[in-house]
Amino acid sequence: MKTSRKTDYAVHALMILARNKKQELSVKELAEIENVSSSYLAKVMQKLSAAEIVSSAEGKKGGYTLARAAAEINLAQIMKLFEAKDNVFECVDDIHGCSIRDRCKIHNVFGKAYQKMLAELEQTTIKDITDPEIKKGKDLI
Numbered sequence: 001m002k003t004s005r006k007t008d009y010a011v012h013a014l015m016i017l018a019r020n021k022k023q024e025l026s027v028k029e030l031a032e033i034e035n036v037s038s039s040y041l042a043k044v045m046q047k048l049s050a051a052e053i054v055s056s057a058e059g060k061k062g063g064y065t066l067a068r069a070a071a072e073i074n075l076a077q078i079m080k081l082f083e084a085k086d087n088v089f090e091c092v093d094d095i096h097g098c099s100i101r102d103r104c105k106i107h108n109v110f111g112k113a114y115q116k117m118l119a120e121l122e123q124t125t126i127k128d129i130t131d132p133e134i135k136k137g138k139d140l141i
Helices: 005-019 027-034 038-050 075-083 107-122 126-130
Strands: 054-057 063-066
Touching: 005 027, 005 038, 005 063, 005 075, 005 126, 027 038, 027 063, 038 054, 038 063, 038 075, 075 107
Parallel strands: none
Antiparallel strands: 054 063
Protein backbone atom coordinates (compact mmCIF):
# COMPACT_ATOMS: atom_id res chain seq x y z
CA MET A 1 0.00 0.00 0.00
CA LYS A 2 1.28 3.42 -0.87
CA THR A 3 0.50 6.30 1.45
CA SER A 4 1.37 9.94 1.09
CA ARG A 5 4.39 11.56 2.64
CA LYS A 6 2.00 13.56 4.85
CA THR A 7 0.59 10.36 6.36
CA ASP A 8 4.09 9.01 6.95
CA TYR A 9 5.27 12.25 8.59
CA ALA A 10 2.11 12.42 10.72
CA VAL A 11 2.42 8.87 12.06
CA HIS A 12 6.11 9.29 12.87
CA ALA A 13 5.55 12.68 14.54
CA LEU A 14 2.76 11.19 16.65
CA MET A 15 5.03 8.32 17.68
CA ILE A 16 7.71 10.81 18.75
CA LEU A 17 5.19 12.83 20.74
CA ALA A 18 3.88 9.63 22.36
CA ARG A 19 7.40 8.73 23.47
CA ASN A 20 7.91 12.23 24.87
CA LYS A 21 4.72 12.46 26.90
CA LYS A 22 3.81 15.90 28.22
CA GLN A 23 6.94 17.42 26.65
CA GLU A 24 6.19 20.04 24.04
CA LEU A 25 8.26 19.62 20.90
CA SER A 26 8.54 22.27 18.21
CA VAL A 27 8.20 21.51 14.51
CA LYS A 28 11.92 22.14 14.20
CA GLU A 29 12.69 19.55 16.90
CA LEU A 30 10.31 17.01 15.38
CA ALA A 31 11.76 17.60 11.91
CA GLU A 32 15.30 17.10 13.20
CA ILE A 33 14.35 13.85 14.91
CA GLU A 34 12.56 12.60 11.78
CA ASN A 35 15.18 14.08 9.43
CA VAL A 36 12.50 15.73 7.29
CA SER A 37 11.62 19.19 5.99
CA SER A 38 10.35 21.41 8.82
CA SER A 39 8.20 23.52 6.48
CA TYR A 40 6.44 20.42 5.12
CA LEU A 41 6.06 18.94 8.60
CA ALA A 42 4.58 22.25 9.83
CA LYS A 43 1.66 21.81 7.41
CA VAL A 44 1.14 18.25 8.65
CA MET A 45 1.17 19.38 12.27
CA GLN A 46 -1.32 22.17 11.54
CA LYS A 47 -3.71 19.63 10.06
CA LEU A 48 -3.27 17.32 13.07
CA SER A 49 -3.93 20.29 15.34
CA ALA A 50 -7.07 21.29 13.44
CA ALA A 51 -8.30 17.69 13.80
CA GLU A 52 -7.60 17.93 17.56
CA ILE A 53 -5.15 15.04 17.46
CA VAL A 54 -2.34 17.24 18.76
CA SER A 55 -2.38 20.38 20.89
CA SER A 56 -0.15 23.32 20.14
CA ALA A 57 1.26 26.07 22.29
CA GLU A 58 2.64 29.23 20.74
CA GLY A 59 5.67 31.15 21.79
CA LYS A 60 9.38 30.66 22.17
CA LYS A 61 8.98 27.58 24.37
CA GLY A 62 5.84 26.37 22.60
CA GLY A 63 5.37 23.23 20.61
CA TYR A 64 3.15 20.21 20.14
CA THR A 65 1.88 17.48 22.45
CA LEU A 66 -0.71 14.77 21.92
CA ALA A 67 -4.22 16.10 22.52
CA ARG A 68 -5.27 12.72 23.93
CA ALA A 69 -3.68 9.45 24.95
CA ALA A 70 -1.74 7.55 22.28
CA ALA A 71 -4.09 4.60 22.89
CA GLU A 72 -7.00 6.78 21.71
CA ILE A 73 -5.46 7.74 18.35
CA ASN A 74 -5.83 5.04 15.74
CA LEU A 75 -4.16 4.76 12.36
CA ALA A 76 -7.47 4.91 10.49
CA GLN A 77 -8.01 8.44 11.81
CA ILE A 78 -4.66 9.49 10.40
CA MET A 79 -5.20 7.67 7.11
CA LYS A 80 -8.62 9.27 6.61
CA LEU A 81 -7.27 12.72 7.49
CA PHE A 82 -4.43 12.67 4.97
CA GLU A 83 -5.55 10.17 2.33
CA ALA A 84 -9.15 11.30 1.76
CA LYS A 85 -8.40 12.53 -1.75
CA ASP A 86 -6.11 9.67 -2.75
CA ASN A 87 -7.82 6.49 -1.66
CA VAL A 88 -5.88 3.25 -2.10
CA PHE A 89 -8.65 2.13 -4.44
CA GLU A 90 -9.83 5.27 -6.24
CA CYS A 91 -12.82 3.52 -7.74
CA VAL A 92 -14.41 2.95 -4.34
CA ASP A 93 -14.00 6.42 -2.87
CA ASP A 94 -16.58 9.17 -2.93
CA ILE A 95 -14.31 11.66 -4.69
CA HIS A 96 -13.16 9.83 -7.83
CA GLY A 97 -16.02 7.40 -8.25
CA CYS A 98 -16.27 4.84 -10.99
CA SER A 99 -18.08 5.14 -14.30
CA ILE A 100 -18.44 1.37 -14.74
CA ARG A 101 -19.29 0.49 -11.12
CA ASP A 102 -22.50 -1.34 -12.05
CA ARG A 103 -20.79 -3.78 -14.40
CA CYS A 104 -17.34 -4.04 -12.81
CA LYS A 105 -16.64 -7.37 -11.16
CA ILE A 106 -13.64 -6.16 -9.13
CA HIS A 107 -15.30 -3.08 -7.62
CA ASN A 108 -17.01 -5.05 -4.84
CA VAL A 109 -13.76 -6.88 -3.99
CA PHE A 110 -11.83 -3.59 -3.73
CA GLY A 111 -14.59 -2.11 -1.58
CA LYS A 112 -14.45 -5.04 0.85
CA ALA A 113 -10.64 -4.98 0.93
CA TYR A 114 -10.65 -1.26 1.72
CA GLN A 115 -13.16 -1.75 4.55
CA LYS A 116 -11.06 -4.58 6.03
CA MET A 117 -7.94 -2.43 5.84
CA LEU A 118 -9.69 0.44 7.64
CA ALA A 119 -11.00 -1.97 10.28
CA GLU A 120 -7.45 -3.17 10.96
CA LEU A 121 -6.14 0.40 11.10
CA GLU A 122 -8.95 1.33 13.52
CA GLN A 123 -7.73 -1.41 15.86
CA THR A 124 -4.12 -0.21 15.74
CA THR A 125 -3.25 2.82 17.84
CA ILE A 126 -0.23 5.06 18.10
CA LYS A 127 0.46 3.37 21.44
CA ASP A 128 0.51 -0.04 19.73
CA ILE A 129 3.18 1.01 17.27
CA THR A 130 5.16 3.07 19.78
CA ASP A 131 5.57 0.34 22.36
CA PRO A 132 8.85 -1.58 22.08
CA GLU A 133 7.06 -4.87 21.47
CA ILE A 134 5.10 -4.98 18.23
CA LYS A 135 1.52 -6.07 18.73
CA LYS A 136 0.70 -9.07 16.54
CA GLY A 137 -2.75 -9.62 15.14
CA LYS A 138 -4.57 -12.75 16.17
CA ASP A 139 -4.24 -14.18 12.67
CA LEU A 140 -0.48 -13.60 12.40
CA ILE A 141 2.15 -16.13 13.33
